[in-house]
Amino acid sequence: MPAIEARSVSKAFERNKPVLNDVSLSIEDGEMVALIGASGSGKSTLLRLISGLETIDRGSVSTISVFDRTVQASGGRTTEARRIRRDVGVIFQQFNLVNRLSVLRNVLAGRLGKTPFWRGTLGLFTRADRIRALQALERVGIIDFAHRRASRLSGGQQQRAAIARALTQEARLILADEPIASLDPASADKVMGTLARINREDGVTVVVSLHQIDHAFRHCQRIIALKRGTLVYDGPVSGISRADLAALYDSDTLSTADMPTGPRLVGHGGAAPEAAPKVAALAVANA
Numbered sequence: 001m002p003a004i005e006a007r008s009v010s011k012a013f014e015r016n017k018p019v020l021n022d023v024s025l026s027i028e029d030g031e032m033v034a035l036i037g038a039s040g041s042g043k044s045t046l047l048r049l050i051s052g053l054e055t056i057d058r059g060s061v062s063t064i065s066v067f068d069r070t071v072q073a074s075g076g077r078t079t080e081a082r083r084i085r086r087d088v089g090v091i092f093q094q095f096n097l098v099n100r101l102s103v104l105r106n107v108l109a110g111r112l113g114k115t116p117f118w119r120g121t122l123g124l125f126t127r128a129d130r131i132r133a134l135q136a137l138e139r140v141g142i143i144d145f146a147h148r149r150a151s152r153l154s155g156g157q158q159q160r161a162a163i164a165r166a167l168t169q170e171a172r173l174i175l176a177d178e179p180i181a182s183l184d185p186a187s188a189d190k191v192m193g194t195l196a197r198i199n200r201e202d203g204v205t206v207v208v209s210l211h212q213i214d215h216a217f218r219h220c221q222r223i224i225a226l227k228r229g230t231l232v233y234d235g236p237v238s239g240i241s242r243a244d245l246a247a248l249y250d251s252d253t254l255s256t257a258d259m260p261t262g263p264r265l266v267g268h269g270g271a272a273p274e275a276a277p278k279v280a281a282l283a284v285a286n287a
């Protein structure tokens, strides 16, 4: 079953200014996919549409399904979208934790979708939920900070707390929108390594938008590239070249640090995409 199925997705915030233009893609359960593209290419918008945080254009033929349940259709969010969100963990660049609450309380928020409303508002989580949250904190390596205020964690630690929240939620799909954009290289490595491990060990599908292409090469098996709202590449990381990347970013000065020198993949449990890569489209979009 595909984790995500998007058909002819278009989105415009202003009339005649499409931010996404007829984007179709299918991501299998268990894949770890990097979403890349220059600033403003539509990565966040696509992730927000998949998670149901944004709505497709009214009257458009776009459809988006998550685990075979329709999130967007007939020009709007479906009534199911809210329920589907229980299976989807969303991680943003700006660590979306509640600063004044403890790390543990933030992580327990992952249980809210599965907790009766009155219990959740009073913070009355079950013992099983607390154990689950502590186990998640242990897995992401920040159990020692469980009772610390979220605001007192470093950016990388906050991002790992957000991953622990998704684990506690038992998310089957994690959508991470530039989760390492504001982190130093070592913290970025830890966050990406944590996402890759969860993907590998738990089979959680991960779609992560990135500006740091080297991380896409190191941790992901498949790349989907957007250029000015159009999907221009969808295929294995091994199928994308320096020239393709230069075309994608309109740059002939890509840093060598952006390209891998060794093996491109680290151990990964996801399924390989079968669709032929659409490298040719890059040249067209760049023309």
Ligand SMILES: Nc1ncnc2c1ncn2[C@@H]1O[C@H](COP(=O)(O)OP(=O)(O)OP(=O)(O)O)[C@@H](O)[C@H]1O
Residues within 6 Å of the ligand: 013, 014, 019, 037, 038, 039, 040, 041, 042, 043, 044, 045, 046, 178
């Ligand atoms: N709520 C909004 N209202 C109006 N325009 C928006 C809104 N959200 C995004 N946009 C516009 O849509 C375009 C795509 O934005 P988006 O954030 O999806 O790109 P991105 O590829 O994620 O960029 P970045 O890498 O800089 O985060 C941009 O031109 C942006 O200004």
